[in-house]
Each structure stands twice: as C-alpha cells, then as structure tokens.
Amino acid sequence: MIYTPHTDEERRQMLDAIGVGTLEGLFDDVPERVRFPHLDLPAPLSEMALSTELRRLAARNVNLEDTPCFLGAGAYRHFIPATVDYVLQRGEFYTAYTPYQPEMSQGMLQAMFEYQTMICRLTGMEVSNASHYDGATSLAEAVLLAIDAAKGGRRRIVMSPSVHPHHRGVVETYLQGTDATLHGPDDPAVSAADLIPLVDTETAALVVQTPNVLGRLEDLDGLADVVHEHGALLIVAVDPISLGLFKPPGAFGADVVVADGQPLGIAPSFGGPSLGIFATRRAYIRRLVGRLVGETVDTEGRRGYVLTLATREQHIRRARATSNICTNAALGALAAATYLATVGKQGFRRIAELCWHKSHYAAARISNVAGLTVNSDAPNAPFFKEFVVDLPRPVREVNAILREEHGLIGGYDLGRFFVGQENRMLIAVTEMNTRAEIDHLAGALGRLVS
Amino acid sequence: MIYTPHTDEERRQMLDAIGVGTLEGLFDDVPERVRFPHLDLPAPLSEMALSTELRRLAARNVNLEDTPCFLGAGAYRHFIPATVDYVLQRGEFYTAYTPYQPEMSQGMLQAMFEYQTMICRLTGMEVSNASHYDGATSLAEAVLLAIDAAKGGRRRIVMSPSVHPHHRGVVETYLQGTDATLHGPDDPAVSAADLIPLVDTETAALVVQTPNVLGRLEDLDGLADVVHEHGALLIVAVDPISLGLFKPPGAFGADVVVADGQPLGIAPSFGGPSLGIFATRRAYIRRLVGRLVGETVDTEGRRGYVLTLATREQHIRRARATSNICTNAALGALAAATYLATVGKQGFRRIAELCWHKSHYAAARISNVAGLTVNSDAPNAPFFKEFVVDLPRPVREVNAILREEHGLIGGYDLGRFFVGQENRMLIAVTEMNTRAEIDHLAGALGRLVS
C-alpha cells in the first residue's frame, strides 16, 4: 500500500514547477516548534503482513457465523443475500462521495430515489430521506424536528420507557443543546396507551417504539389522534423487518417513522456502520434532515435524479439548517435497497413470518421448561422476534455457561438496561436460528434451572 | 435462487404465442419412454440453508489460511493482493464469455493483449496465447505442437524425468491419440545436460522443467543449440515466479515455454481452476493453440483488439485445427495479469527473491539438524523454492505427526511420485512462510529424528 506514486525524477520536476527546492520547503507556514513531530507508531507493514495481523485480531473475536446467537437488543443477525455485497463492492459506488454532481452520479442518485420509495412504501409515509447514521441518531433528529415543528415553543418530549435505552441515551445527548426535557415512566412494561395521559399542550412529541425493546408490539390504534389533538407529533421507532408483515406506523397516523436499518442486509459489524431510516409526512418535507433525492429531467428531456431541497441543509443554510448532517449512511441505504429488491415483496414478508414463528416456537419451548417464565410482566402482549425470560440466576452467569459449555451466545442481560433486571434475559430469534439451535438453548437453560 | 422469473400469467401468454397448451407440449419430440424421469436428488435449499451446508463442508477441510503449509509440488501458496479478487469479481468480466464480439468485449480483449505482452516479456518469447487450462495441458499441447512442427514425421519426445509427474501423465494421455513415444531416464536427479545424448534425428522435442520437480534450476545453456542441430524443438516448463528473478527460457533459445500460472494470483483451490501459460516463437504463430488477441483499429481509426488467426482454431478449421481447445482459462489469465500489474517489476522480483531466501534459510535450518540431509542427490545444484529432505522414516508418518502434534502441513511425499522415495520429503517455502513457521518445522523435524 504505497500511496505516493511519485518517482524521484517526477518529484524533482514538480518541486521545480512550484519553485521550492525541497519537500520541506512546502511547509514554511507551519511553526517550526511543532513541525514534523516524531510519531510513536508501529512500523509499516506489507499487505501480506497486514493481512496476517488483522486476521489474528479477528480470530480473537467469537463470531456469529461460527456460533449460534440469541443476542438482539438493537442489532440482529439476519440473512444477507449475496447480491448485497456484490453491489456494495462495486467501486463506482463505494469509492464515490455524495452525488453533488448529478450528471456523474446518476447511479447512486437513482438507487437512493428507489430506496426512498421503498422506505415510504414500507413505513406508509410520504417522504424518506436518503439515510441517517443509525436508528438512534434518526430518533434524536426526529425529536429535534418535532421541537422545531411544534407550535409555541413546546419543550416537552414524552418518551416510552420501552424505547431502546441506547437510542434514548442519544436523544438525551442531543437534547443537551436545547432546553427540552424527556418525560415518561420508568417501567419498560407499560404500554403505549399508558403514556397518553402524559401528553399535554406543552408536549412536542410522543415517542414510542414497536416492537419495543422487550420485543412487544405496541398498539398504535388511536394514539395519533390523541397526540395530534394536543398539537404534538407522534414519532414511532420500528424494527424494519416487522414492516414486512405488520401494518406500518403510517397507517396509524405517525408523523415521523425512524428505524435502525441494520437488519436490512447490513452486517452487525460490532454495531456500526448501520443505517438510520427516517421518514415523515409531506407536511414536514422542508424540515426533513439529511439528503433528499428528487426526480427531474435533463436538457434533452431525459429523466434524471438530483439532490434537492438543499436549502434545508447546512452547506446552504449554515446555522439555520435543519441538521448538521453531511456524510450520512448512503452505502447502508444502498445495502438496504439491494436487500429489499432481492428478497422482494413475498420474500420480505416470509422473513418476517419466520421471525414470528421461530421466536414463538422458542418462547413456547422455553416456557415449557419448569422454572422458566416468558414475558411474565405481559403474558398477553403480542411479541415479535424478541421476548423476555425470567431466570433464577443472573443472566451474566447463565451466558458464561451457555458460552463455555454449550457454544451458544445467549440473550441480552436486561440488567444492563434496567436496574434490578439482572435475572431477565432478552432473547432474540430470527430466521437464522435453526430449530436445533433453539432446542439446544431451551435444553441448556432447562439444565441450568433443574 | 429461483431461475425462472415467469409468473403464471406470463407463462400462459407465452404458451399461447407458441401455440401449445401446456409446458409438457413443448417436449413431444422426446421419446415418451425416457421423458421426465424421476431424479433422486436432495431437496432444494434456500440461499440461507445452502450457505450453511457449504460452510459445513468447507469447515471439514484443513485450510492454508489457518495452517502453515510446506506443500508445493506443482501448486503453491503465494500471497494474492486484494486487487486481484476485486477485478475478478467484476461481473462484466466473469459473467462474459469468449470475446467473439469485439466491440462489446474490448475490456477482456485488452486485458488479454496485456497478459500476452507480460507473458512474452517474462518468458522472453515472442508470442503468448490467451491461456490454456493449466500447466500440464499446456505442456501436452506444446508436445503436440512439436510433433506437428517437426519435419519428417518425428515421433520421439525426450522428456526429463524431473518434469512434474502429473504433467508428464497428461502428456502420456494426450499422446494416446498419436503414435509418438516418450523417452528419458527414470532417475529424477539427472540434469538437463544428461539428456542431450538421447536427442537424435527422430526426436521432435526435448522437454525440460526448471526449477524442476525437485526444485532445482536446470542449466539451459547450450541446450537449444544441440536440440536445434538435431532439428528438434526445445520445450521448457517453468515456475512463473522464478521468472521474476532468473533469466528466462527465451534467452536460452527455447521454442516453447509453458508454465502453470497458479502462483500468479490464483488460489490453490484444491488444484483448479488454474492457468496454462503457453508462449512460443513467432515462427510457430500459426501453430499456436488457443485464443490469440491482436491489435487493430476500428472504422474511425481508434485502437481496438480482436481475437485473431481464428483460422487455426477448431470452429473454423475443425478436424485440422491446431487444438480442440475452446473454453480456456481467461479468468485465470486476468487474475495473473492483475497480479503482475499490481506487484509490478520490482515487487515481482522481490517476491522471487524472498522465495529464494526463505527456501534457502529453511534448507539451512533443516540441514543443521543432525540426521537430516538436504538435497543429498545433488548437493551443489542451485534450487529455488523447493528442496528435498531425506528422512529416517516414511514421509506419510512424519506428515501425520506434523499435522497432529504441530499443526503444520508438511512437505510432499516423493514416494507418491517416484518408487522407493517414501522417505524423501519435498519441502516448498514461499514468501508466505514466516521465519517462525520455518523454525517450527525444523524444530519439529529435529524432534522426530532425535
């Protein structure tokens, strides 16, 4: 990996053209005190040695290709069709930057336009941006949009306690730059309907997540009406896989729909890069954050695509922009688009169905084990992909045993999200988990409690 | 992987257009007795399940990425820069076929033209074809060329016993269709010069390999003169890596140079696909086997490339073609071209040097072990990349111990090539073998003899 193709001869010619005698001569403006510091970095490596070194590091991680996994809680192991990486590896796509020059970037622009269309269809919304960083930052920007859009300086955000705690954490960070405040109960077992009384005329938005962090599908019926009556916005965070099967938030009157797009063909990759999905109603198009692709024509009347409504964005509007976002997650959006196009209408629905069937099979198997209860705090709430198991001992310990004795990556330790829930395990089951793996987990848990 | 995109509706329309009522109706010409047989094949799999199944099979092989390896004998572990696979994965290349329509295939044609050029430069020859299947079939075709080119119906081929036995085997198979015969001593330790007395006026070709199957560099000096004096052709098989450093056969007057191109950026892949390199002198251009790309111009005078001299080939000349080859190893040639362009003049030389240094270091380390001798039958012959160690016990047993107790893939059991050589191990060392691996091997062998 030699980055400087210059030969000595060429370097000489270039310096002559510039009119300096040496390479150092280019840096006279840099204070001598700090110029050319010694950097204590390891010696350079050839591509071969680099490859060896990184393979060594990679091998020190337990990976989900070799190990069955029941961990979810915001990042999921779904099958990624081979077409996705084939498309991502096209150099024309991944080594390009934001399509500022549309005539040379029709490929990415059309792909983003199609992404926007598919996201609109899936969420039931009218406008989708061309991506945000991840689900958490999409949510934070949705909250900022609501604060901005709400009439009369509303500064109150009601947020369900079953929104993913990390996403909530990002909202909290983003709100440090505002005087808005977050409200809501602590118990993640409450339902969306329980939050209605908290929505008042000071409220800018109600934020719910479905399936929520415990895997439960919230009942969105009627929610939007109440929220809108109070002059606030309804923000709904979703698992995009659930949109293959379930009625979308748009059908329930949501104003902004956000999601983390990782399940749509993006490798978990230790949590990033992911994709922030962000869709809203046409009424808010001028408050939309991030890039937006629009259709137009060229001078010969041919259809083409451009970035549009740039007047919302920081490079035009600067301090008054709808957001500071510049670099986004375009490649993640391309992955999601390729994923959705590959699995298609029927395939996507079937994947969601499989997540339903497999997670319910797993819940049934586990609840058949004497000593284990599933979703004890809401036994009748419908759930999707994830559910909670009460264990007689800390999840930490159980997971260590699952790992060491059974070669399984267990579920998530809810104690890391919620105080006092150290014995509750959040188990995620997707189309990737085979019946044998599920039976293995149920058996292993059974052995632990008996 | 659904290959038939037709909907029921479309199928109906198509059958109507054709004028048959059912799909079965398309097959009236097929005797009913044999029509639509039951095939006992496993049930189809989704992409996800397929992926699981093949990963399971792959995991049952010990692979060279995870295990240090000293096995060579015709297939080698060399470093493959990442650019190679990047290029191979371009769909425009790998899903194309032979560039019969040059205007739509300039990419592959130019790449092949450049490949031909680099092969000519490396071998010191004037003409290279655009690939053959592998080194063994290149050699067989070279022998057929010699038989065809030799004046007066010569049918005698003198072949060095140190030509790779599998390659020799393929030559023997190909000669079944001729009345030509192979001659030469049995002992692979003889040198090229020892073969000169066997070349007579009945001889069509002398075939030598350098470095030969035992890793030794043959002295080619003067060989061509003698061979040519007798009216025969000199065919030289090489390890292409050696051409980075050593004088090429073309410099010694060879008439045909063949090689197995696998070391040039092609994964060993259990022995195939590989690449057959085939280069010759301009005098034999009309006898050349396989595709040949030539430069030309289009109607507007722009440079372009086409397949040329098709009159040699089977699709034109049929029974009188120079060979039956049609599908070749174009993608392997593309890999080799990308490899050579990536490592470049200096890099390629350095890789060859490293093979030299590392193999000599290994030989020195091993010969320092009491009880082990290196190249006992030719202690002074220069060698490259490979050398022979005499062991006090069968290589079979030693390799099992190396594998099970040391996690190493040992060298090749020469007893599989030559009778009575069960205790001789052919060890290959490339730039991929670290000093630590080599020391490990030497130490392990030392423990075995002490």
Added chain:
Amino acid sequence: MMEEPTLYELSVPGRLGVAPPECDVPETVMPSELIRADNGLPELSQPEVVRHYLNLSQRNFGVDTGFYPLGSCTMKHNPKINEQLARLPGFAAIHPLQDDETVQGALALMHDLQEWLKEIGGFAGVSLQPAAGAQGELTALLMMRAYHAGHGEAGRNVVLIPDSAHGTNPASATMAGFIAVEVPSDRRGNVDIEAVRAACDDRLAGVMLTNPNTLGLFEERIEELVDLVHGSGGLVYGDGANMNALTGVARPGDLGIDLMHFNLHKTFATPHGGGGPGSGPVGASTTLAPYLPGPVVVSVGKREYALGAPEKTIGRMCAFHGNFGMLVRAYAYIRAHGEAGLRGNAIHAVLNANYVRVGLSDRYPVPFDRMCMHEFVCEGRPDGGSVRALDVCKRLMDFGFHPPTNYFPLIVPEALMIEPTETETKATLDAFLEAMLQIADEARDAPELLREAPHQTPVRRLDEVRAARELIVQEPKASSLGV
C-alpha cells in the same frame, strides 16, 4: 468513451506500487549468472491498476450487464452466493496434494457431485477431471479408443460427426487419433440416419452426437440411431453442451448414450469467466466407466472418501483433480434447485427459446421451423434480404443486447443461433424481439445503418482482416524482447 491506455503506457520507470513482503530471514547469496537484469513487467501504483481494470471492465459485456443470447453457450445467471461460497478458505485455500484426511469436505462434495451427475445423465460413472467441454470430448474419445483397443478392435478408427456439430467435435476426434467423417443433416434438421447406416462398418469407432443438436432440435430418431451404431460395434458419444434442455427432461444414458461430457459452465451455471475456466465432467455407461480418467473420488467408508483411479483408466487429463472451484459452484447450483428446480429450468429454457422463435420467424427465416429445445437457429438476413447476419449482430449492440452466436452451425446460411436461457424474463424477451424486428425494418429501409453498426459501443466496427495481417500480438517495445 475514452480510450484506456495499456499497462505499459501507464507504466513509469521506478514506480513502486506495493510494499513487498518483509524478509524475516537472513538473505542467501544468489547465483548472479542466472539473474536477469529486468523482468520486463510494468510499474504502476495500486490506484492505477484498480482504475485500469475497472475501466476495462466497463468496456466489457457480461450476463450481469444484460441479455446475452449466445447460442450453444447457455449464458444463464451466475448466482452471487456461489461466488461467495467458492471463496471460502475451506475451498479456495486447500492444496490439491493434502492428505485425504484433511480434505474430507472437498472429497465429499466431489463425491456427491459425481453421484448427482450420474443421476442426471443416467450414467454408471463420472469423472470430474476434464477442464472444459472440449477436453471432455477428448477424454471420451480416448476412452472410446482404449475400449476398442481393449476389445481387440484397434482398427476402429472412424468417428462420424454430423455436419451441424461444434468444431470441437472434429478437432477432438483428430486429437484422439481418429479419422473424423462428416455426416449430413436431413430435411428436418436431424442427423441423416441413412448416411450413418452407410458408414456402419468395422472401421466405425463411434459417433459424436449432440442432442438437442446445434440447431436446437431434439434428434427425432435418436433411439434408432443409437441402436444402429451399437449394432455395428460402435459407441455413441454425446456432446452434453446442450444439457440445459434435458436436465430432468431426459437422461442421455436412458437414450443409450455411452459417453457424454457435461458443461458445468453451461448447464450448471458456473460463470464463463470471459472465456474460461469451464469444467467438463464425463459420464460413462457401465461398460465404459472403468476407462474414466482419474483420480475420481471413491467412498471408502461411512462418510469417508478417498481419491482413486478407475480400473482401466486412460490416465489423467489435467494436473490435479479438475476445476474444483467450478465443482463447488455446480454443486451449489444443483443443491439449490433439486429435481423439480432443475427440470423447471430446462422446461423454461425451452419455453423461452420457442417464444423467441415464433416471435422472429416471420422476418428471420427459420430453416427447420419445428418446436425447438433451448435454442434455435434462424437466418440472419431479414426477409431474405442482402444484409448479413454479422450486420444484424453489430446493430443489436446498439440496443444494449449481446448478439447471438453467428455463422454456426455451418449448415445454415447466415446463421444466428439464439439461446435465451430460462433466467430471462418475458419483458426482456419482448424487448429483444422488438429490437430484432426494428432491425429487420432497418435492413429494408436503411441497410447502411446496419452495415456501419455498431454506433454506440466504445469502439466502432473493428478491422479483423488487418489484425490477422499485421499480427500485433504483444505490445511493441523500444528494446528487443524484454529479455
């Protein structure tokens, strides 16, 4: 599109593109008299190499680019998952000479593939060794030769080959030491059975049949033909290049074929690679199976496999065990489809071909206009006019389609051989038909448009005559031969 310079034009003396691997051992002095001054390679940076090949790729057309109805070549979709799987270290990074114990996964895969090909073809044995279809032909003919020799009939040295056969057939026959004798086709596009009958004597080693033949037609009297040849002591070799019409539809072995090569790069969707690699396994009847080239994979215990040679093997056809990387892909293809899937693919390949045939036959004469199999041949002179098939092909490029095979088979004047494959949608076929019919109109109204085509490609029509005359087959270099 701009011209892409060659690697050597881009090269700058002294440029270093990569950091070569580290030397972690003491160096050993090298024999200076053997060392060359210059290995003649170009000198480029890595970004230059990447851009060069990316730009070249954009000047190339593959199935992934668009419709590629190249007859006889079966340009079907190459699944991306197969590319990923063949690159798993457990497949790509294994050495052909590893001890059998360490490659049981690879051997199991090869074993199962052998079994499946036997099942699909109706054969008793299969060798996966041959590297391509033509090598499969040679293999089969050498087996034929060995068989006759082994039965005291070394005098059988004539092989009958239909005039419609692919050029590899006669070329392989010659390489195998046979005399290739051409037999004509009859009015319906079948092999002329009377001509075969006339040649049935004790010099007949066998016949090379392609079925469906290269006109895309199923040999209507195949059973009679096979009986005839067998009756006179000859063997029947089948060129399996057209098996995409027959998987799950008819097993060649059931029709009495003794030997056949498969083209994994056609029927089983392994990529054509811009010209290769392919893979041409050979199937053989019970009588012929012992002659198959080795090594083949044998089962030596429950789920345990080894490499072994058939009893009377003709020897090896290539250095190791065949094009294993292609075997992985073919295995994946068969495993993904199963019986119904394979049969469905064959049926839809035939459906697509017939749909295009009926859509074209009014304007492009189809000499043997009966139900075709996976492909058909028409005359590339629309309405019998003066425009040539080549012009039609070049003009098709302007519509973004790869042209069909042209001037083959030789028995149809101005032949266009069209094989859509089952992976194409009706919409694509309709667009192709529309283009072809427009071209037919242009041939009538504005023939120059065709004669000067293509107009939209990176280069216009290329001068092939000049190429063959000047024979510039490597880049000229200031100095001599780069030695």
Added chain:
Amino acid sequence: MMEEPTLYELSVPGRLGVAPPECDVPETVMPSELIRADNGLPELSQPEVVRHYLNLSQRNFGVDTGFYPLGSCTMKHNPKINEQLARLPGFAAIHPLQDDETVQGALALMHDLQEWLKEIGGFAGVSLQPAAGAQGELTALLMMRAYHAGHGEAGRNVVLIPDSAHGTNPASATMAGFIAVEVPSDRRGNVDIEAVRAACDDRLAGVMLTNPNTLGLFEERIEELVDLVHGSGGLVYGDGANMNALTGVARPGDLGIDLMHFNLHKTFATPHGGGGPGSGPVGASTTLAPYLPGPVVVSVGKREYALGAPEKTIGRMCAFHGNFGMLVRAYAYIRAHGEAGLRGNAIHAVLNANYVRVGLSDRYPVPFDRMCMHEFVCEGRPDGGSVRALDVCKRLMDFGFHPPTNYFPLIVPEALMIEPTETETKATLDAFLEAMLQIADEARDAPELLREAPHQTPVRRLDEVRAARELIVQEPKASSLGV
C-alpha cells in the same frame, strides 16, 4: 447510454426472486388485525436485481473510476485489502453487545486506534463514537458546553466561526445550543485575528478553527489565535477534515487545539460510500478528555480490554460503539503506513496540490496565492471571464474527470476547491491541467460548449430548479401510499 428503469418499473406482480428460508418449526397463528395486505416492495428476479445495480453503478463515478479532486473531501485511494479485512467474520459478524471476553480482538483494535489517533493528533483522549465529521463537531461542542457548565460558566454561549468554515460548523454550533458568530478572513486568507480579539469576552465559549482552513491555507497566526482564545476563557475546537495535510507534519494538540474531530473517511482512507458511512472520532486535551462520549475502550490488564465511559462523559452519540467497520479500515491504513508513510502521504498531498495550483493560477485566478497545503481554491471563471464555475465543472466531466468542489468556501466568488490527494500520479495531474487549460480556451472561444456541458455523460445537465419545485421524492404509485 440507455436509461435504466426503476425497480418498480421492472417489477411484475407475483414474481418471486428468491426461495425464502425454510421454516423448520411449527407455525404460530399471527394476529390478523395487525397484518398488512401488502408491504409495497417490488417483485424482481435475482438476475434483474443484479443487472439493475450493475448498470446503475456504471452511471456513477468513484475514485476507482478516475481522478476526483473534490476539495475538502480528500478522495484518496481506498485500499482493496482493507475491504477484504473489514469483511472477515471476526469483524463483520460480531454483535455489539457480546460480552467483552468474546470480542477482545475488536477491543484491542479500537484501543490501539484510540492510542494512534492520540499520538497523531497530540491529544490526551480519543472517542471513536461519532459517526461522521459533523457528528464529531457536535460532540466536541457538547463537550465544550458541558465543560463550561461544569466550571460555572454556563453563560458562555457564543462560538466564533470563520466565514470560510464548512457549513457543518455553524449548524453544529446551533444544534449544540450555541450562538454561531461569523468572523471574517483577512487578506492572506487567515482568520482575521482582530475580529476574534474583539469577540473575546465572557460570553465566548470557543472558536471553531479549520486548519489548514478551507482555502487550503495553514493559519499563519494559529499560535497567537489559540493563546488569545484561551486567554479569554474560551476553548479552541479544530475541524480535522483537513488532517491529510498534517499527519506527521504538525499535531493539532501541539498547537494548543483542545478538541478536534478526525475524518477517518478522509485522512485515513476509509471509503466515502457514495455519501457515507464515515467516522468522526474526537480527540481531546487532558482537560477535556473526561467529557468524551462513551463507551471508549479501556485497558484493564495486560492485553485485556473493556468498554467504559469517561468520568464526566456527555453520554453516547450513537447506538453502539461507533462505525466499527470503518475503524478496522482506518486501523489497517495506519498500520500499513507507519510514521514515515503517513508523513510522506501528507507531504505528497501538499506537493500535488501546489503543483496543480501553479499550473492553473495563470488562467484561474487564485485569490490567496501563497503556498497551499493539501488543497487550494481558485476562481472558476477562467481569465476572469463570464463563464461560471459550474460550467467549468460540467465541462470537466467530458474529459473524464470528476469536478472539484464548487461554490465553497463562500468567500471566494465562483470558487473551485481542488484537492488532488497524494495518490494521484503526475501524469494524471498533467492531464487534468491540460483539460483545465483547454477549458479556459474554450471559455474564451466557445463558451456555449461549457454552458451546454456536459456532453458525454449518461444524462445532460439536469434541471435542479424543477426538481425543487416539483419535489418528486418517491416514485408515484397508482394506488395511495402503499399502505
């Protein structure tokens, strides 16, 4: 080039592209009232999807296609090996919530990368969390805010931003709740130090400096400026987007910068992905490091690592630990280059930029014509004529070059911001210069050629006004919203 239909135009109702995964468990009845009738996705075959994206890709231009001197964006080569390595299952297939014991390799990589960025930037602490440069800015400003609040100076709510700054700077300041106040640039292209001095009061939270600034110029009085701001209780944030000029040349921390974001997708060669993902780690001085967002990786024993939060952390900036896949690539880049390599890259980036600057300055006025760093800004109206920078950009496309950044920074009229990067060869730069000079001639002799450019692209100049007016931002559908 032909128009590529959209996915929905290609879609056919009822088409199935993939065999969905098997269901190996008994099915559970689903709540029918929650189920949607149609999820609104298109229906395509796999080959259609592949062709669609391949054809789209060919209508896109990346660094792998050619020269891409997009100023401020540092479009350097993205090594192919890094792409392979980031895809290793041990990196790509690990879950962010796995127990620390099972991801020691990932944590070690992140730990070392933190250390290296500290070393390169001269910082006491680094958090790898921010997802891009702009998020790094927001991070740093929220830290600034927390710092002042923690020191009883919550009243400091003004952030000074040079008029040459990137738009993300003021936007981030607003998001962080500050009042963004613009400061002008002086005659030499530096921040006007007197203007800063005038704003130095107890409302000053800090200043956002880009150095080299967006004119590509090193701030000549940087040390004075930093002292001034520090002296009045403010903090200095550095926008690290231009670090490709400074790696191994000067450490921002040594210059007194308190906080800075790195752009791994610029300086450390992670790909820009057609617009993202990026990665924007933030470095901080000893005083500010406790405020960094978490989690960060901490060493908890010999070669043992854990995730932890800095003492006074502002919280988290994204769902998990940052864009890990990009961290792998940046790690690989740094590891491959080492100290001398990184410094050499910076030096040659500066060499290339100056070479282009002097080659153009006769025809394209360079308002601040002194030695530049990795980029420079000139006026895109050749010879001061009437042709606009946009026209020059569009015309450049016809030569196969991606245009430079235009109309930024705002302080240069008709700005063209040119950043060649170190990976480009002299030959490429010369070809670019030649094109630019030819365009200057054309601007004089045939300005229509520029105004109507581009001529060679898949589409001609696009109507952006119409796009903003009509706002077609998803494909219209016969029925309602696909619900």
